[in-house]
Amino acid sequence: MLNAVTGRRGRYGTLTRFPPTQVQALNDAIANSRGEPVAAPVVRVRDLATRLGDKRIFDGVTFDVPAGSVLALMGPSGTGKTTLLRHLTGQQPYDAGSVQVFGQEVAALTHRDLYALRRRMGMLFQHGALLTDLSVFDNVAFPLRENTDLPERLIRTLVLMKLQAVGLRGAAGLMPSELSGGMARRVALARAIALDPALILYDEPFVGLDPIAVAAVVELIRTLNRTLGLTSIVVAHEIEHLRRVADRLVVLSGGKVIAQGAVDDVLADPSPMVRQFLQGLSDGPVPFHYPAAPLAGDFGLERGR
Numbered sequence: 001m002l003n004a005v006t007g008r009r010g011r012y013g014t015l016t017r018f019p020p021t022q023v024q025a026l027n028d029a030i031a032n033s034r035g036e037p038v039a040a041p042v043v044r045v046r047d048l049a050t051r052l053g054d055k056r057i058f059d060g061v062t063f064d065v066p067a068g069s070v071l072a073l074m075g076p077s078g079t080g081k082t083t084l085l086r087h088l089t090g091q092q093p094y095d096a097g098s099v100q101v102f103g104q105e106v107a108a109l110t111h112r113d114l115y116a117l118r119r120r121m122g123m124l125f126q127h128g129a130l131l132t133d134l135s136v137f138d139n140v141a142f143p144l145r146e147n148t149d150l151p152e153r154l155i156r157t158l159v160l161m162k163l164q165a166v167g168l169r170g171a172a173g174l175m176p177s178e179l180s181g182g183m184a185r186r187v188a189l190a191r192a193i194a195l196d197p198a199l200i201l202y203d204e205p206f207v208g209l210d211p212i213a214v215a216a217v218v219e220l221i222r223t224l225n226r227t228l229g230l231t232s233i234v235v236a237h238e239i240e241h242l243r244r245v246a247d248r249l250v251v252l253s254g255g256k257v258i259a260q261g262a263v264d265d266v267l268a269d270p271s272p273m274v275r276q277f278l279q280g281l282s283d284g285p286v287p288f289h290y291p292a293a294p295l296a297g298d299f300g301l302e303r304g305r
C-alpha cells in the first residue's frame with residue numbers, strides 16, 4: 001500500500017521513491033478506483049484577482065501545490081510573489097477568486113481560525129531576522145514559548161532537535177552576532193520549523209549567501225521536506241538552485257501564470273514570455289520598466305516648457 005505522503009512501499013520490501021506529484025497522482029488514482037475522495041492539494045488557488053492601490057497585481061491566477069511537494073514560484077520583480085505568500089498567510093486580503101490552504105478558504109476564516117492556520121505554517125522570509133538580544137537557542141525556543149505551554153525540559157529537547165536538523169546544535173549558545181549569514185539563515189529555518197508546520201513558505205531564502213551556504217540551504221529545504229513530510233513553496237530568482245530544490249515551477253508575469261508544471265518541462269517551455277524571463281532578457285514581451293509617466297514630462301522636456 002502506498003504511503004500518501006512519501007510514496008514509500010511498506011512490507012513488500014523494495015522501497016520506491018516517487019516524485020511527490022506522481023505520488024499524489026497515484027494516490028488519487030487508487031482513491032478514485034475505490035470510490036474514495038482524492039487527496040486535496042495543500043494549497044489550491046483559483047482565479048485569484050488582487051488590486052493594490054491602482055495596480056492590478058493578479059488577474060486570474062490558478063495553481064495547486066500537491067502535498068509533499070516543493071513548488072518554486074518565480075516571476076519578474078514586483079510581479080506579486082510576496083503578495084501571494086501574504087494571501088496564503090492571511091496577511092493580505094484578495095479581491096476575488098479562491099485561496100485555500102489545507103482545504104480552508106483563507107478569506108473566510110475568523111481571526112481565531114486564521115491564527116490556528118498560521119500555526120501550521122512555517123515562514124522563512126528574507127528579512128525575517130533573528131532577535132539579536134536572544135541566543136540561538138532562545139530564538140528557536142521563542143515560538144514554542146509564545147504558542148505552547150510546554151515545560152522547559154521539553155522545549156529544550158525540541159529546540160535541540162530542530163537545531164540538530166539544521167546542523168547547528170553545537171551553536172545553541174551563540175548569539176546572532178557570532179553567526180555567519182548562512183548560519184543565521186539556518187537558525188531562522190530551525191525557528192520556522194519549531195512548531196512542526198505542515199507547510200513552509202520561503203521568500204528568497206538564498207539571497208546574500210555564499211555558494212557553500214546556498215548549497216546547505218538547498219539541501220536542507222529538500223531534506224526537511226522529505227523527512228518531515230512537509231509541503232514547501234520557495235520564492236526565488238535563482239533557476240540553478242530551484243532546479244535542485246523544486247518539483248514544480250509556477251512562473252508569474254503581468255498578473256497571470258505564464259507557465260506551470262514540472263520544473264524541467266517549464267524550463268523547456270518555448271513560449272517567448274517564458275524564454276525571456278528564464279534567460280533574463282530585457283527586450284522581450286515582459287516589460288523591463290515599471291509603468292511611468294512619459295519621460296519627457298518627468299524631465300521637463302515637453303514642448304513649450
Ligand SMILES: Nc1ncnc2c1ncn2[C@@H]1O[C@H](COP(=O)(O)OP(=O)(O)OP(=O)(O)O)[C@@H](O)[C@H]1O
Nearest residue numbers: 052053055057075076077078079080081082083084
Ligand atoms: N500595500 C501596497 N499598496 C500598493 N502597492 C503595493 C503594496 N504592496 C506591494 N505593492 C506593489 O505590489 C507589487 C507586487 O509586490 P511584491 O512584493 O508582491 O512583488 P514581488 O514579486 O515579491 O517582487 P520582488 O521579486 O521584487 O520581491 C509591486 O509592484 C509593489 O510595488
